[in-house]
Amino acid sequence: MSRGFIVTGTDTGIGKTVFAAGLTGALGAAYWKPVQSGLEDETDTEAIARLNAGRDVAIIREAYRLVTPCSPHEAARIDGVAIDLARLALPKTERTLIVEGAGGALVPYTDDLLAADLFAKWGLPAIVVARTALGTISHTLLTLEALRMRDIPIAGVAFVGEEEPVAQAAIAHFGQAPMLGRLPLLDPLTVETLQTAFAANIQLDLLA
Ligand SMILES: Nc1ncnc2c1ncn2[C@@H]1O[C@H](COP(=O)(O)OP(=O)(O)OP(=O)(O)O)[C@@H](O)[C@H]1O
């Protein structure tokens, strides 16, 4: 298996962190959110810890914790912080490293660097988390194109949401990437329900 995976997605708020929490737990991995923008609500790193309470995972502190919930380049500007690429180098760990991007694949981190440009520098394969709801076909295929344009290996697509067979089939057909499965919406969302649903629905054996 790869030494790590980037978890990106079609948009913000679509379930990347919940998927990453399941993946981190299933692999006994180390999770890293390089840039957290927005500190008022629970941060992604805190959600990962909550959804893996009692499990053998590692959590690496964010390189940047920015106050405003917007794209990293704007959050950094508002905070008066200059994002230094040297601080965004992948941290060293013996575990599989799960790196969660902010928002979608073409979110700016600085005035001249998009998320996918960083992914290309890191050289890890990307997992694209996609909603199943209306609009997902184009968003997911656009994301795959943007990653491929930068020669970023695609480890697979993982859906989050209710089953939408037509949309999922279209993405599988046109996307030409491993389909890792679909995480249903969990209520309640707990360490146990996530672990069980992740094991039942996500095919980790497809990850190269
Ligand atoms: N499978 C799921 N079952 C239940 N709730 C979910 C699931 N996936 C996501 N959610 C909920 O939806 C909201 C957004 O999910 P999440 O934080 O994982 O999105 P994200 O893509 O990581 O967002 P961001 O771009 O801010 O990092 C959260 O409240 C989360 O608990």
Ligand SMILES: [Mg+2]
């Ligand atoms: Mg997140």
